[in-house]
Amino acid sequence: MRHLPVLFSAALMMASTATAAPHVVASVVPIHSIVAAVMGDKGSPELLLKGSMSEHRAVFTPDQIATLGTADLVFIVGHGLEAKLAQISGSEAVNGKTFIQLSDAPGIIKLPVREGGAWEPDDDEPAPAAGSEAEGVLAFDPHIWLDPENAKAMAREVAVDLGKADPENAAAYAANALAFAAETDKTSAAIAAELAPDKGKPFIVFHDAYHYFEKRFGLTGVGSISDVSAQAPSAERLGQVRDKIIAARATCVFREPQFDDKFVQAVIEGTGAREGVLDPLGAGLTPGPKAYDQLIGNLAESLKGCLGG
Incomplete structure (x- = not known):
């Protein structure tokens, strides 16, 4: 794995590992949950992006930037997922610190950004700014945590990194x-087992975040209202999605709590498709070691509820 260097504070280097666990920050709820599970009773990571804040559009407050600057380890997905966060990595504002990108962990399965039909962005949609981290989205779909096998690979990598920062507790991690x-x-x-009866039932998602989940569990997503980086859809794309709903006889169209549902309402009107809700980040969950399993379990429950309804 290509690690991004982390500069440890002098205070940590002088402190006993028996008395002070590393100060750890994680970017989003699913990553925070994985890190919390690996830390166990040795410490508690701090969550950077709380509530319904979108991972793609989040703007950071001075307090959040200060938190990053005092952290010993900062775990992110990287490669276009937390676009604004990448822009401050290595800056003076965070003491020159750069972050551990878990999408680089050994064993991570990476799927391409989907194109063709309703998956393909059209010419009217805004392109990422030149030189921005969002350009990395094009290399692969960054929503890697929605494959449980990737979550396990990330947990192994977190354990390695924590073990290096805190050797006394490496075996526990x-x-x-x-x-x-x-x-x-x-x-x-x-x-x-829960979703097996719903394989083959076509559905549309708000933004193309679920490729990993669909592939792992054999589901049939056929399009998304927005692209993989949650850019606002153009009128042309909305028309394409509506046509796809009708042509594919899509059972459900799923909105997300992080975004206005006006686009979902626009494309389902008169089609007979049902509206559901999927939350790829776990915005409504209590952060902690159990949140990851709750997140993927809630996705399954929501899919089952709409597709089987």
Whole structure:
């Protein structure tokens, strides 16, 4: 894995690992949950993006930037996911710190950005600013945590990084990563059984965030209102999505709590498609070690509720 360097504070270097766990920050709820599970009772990570803030559009406050500057380890997905966060990585505002990108972890499955039909952005949609991290979205779909196998790979990497920062507790971190993997396997098996009857039922999502989940569980997403980086859709794209709903006889169109549902209402009117809600970030969950399994379980429940309704 290509690591991005992290500069540790002098205070941490002088402190005993027995008395002070690393100060750890994680970007979004699912990553925070994985890190919290690996840390266990050795410490608690701090969550940067709280509530219904979009990972793609988040703008950071001075207090949040200060938190990044005092952290020993900062875990992010990277490669276009937290676009605004990438812009301040390595800056003086965060003491020159750059962050550990978990999308670089060994064993991560990476899927391409989908194109063709309703997946393909049209010419009217705004392009990412030149030189921005959002350009990295084009390399692969950054919503990697929605494949549970990727979550397990990230947990292993978090354990390695925590073990380097806190060698005294390295064995505990490794054991916690194994426990996380075992629990995630149980949840994945339950989801696979729950969604098995709904394979082949076409649906539309708000933005193209669910490729990993669909592929892992054999689901049939056929288009998205917005693209992989949640750019506002053009009128032309909305027309394409509406046509796709009708042609594919899509059962459901899913909105997200992070975004206005006006676009969903526009495309489903008169089509007979039902409206559902999917939350890829876990905005309504209590952050912590159980949030990841709750997040993917809630996705399954929402899909089942609409597709089987």
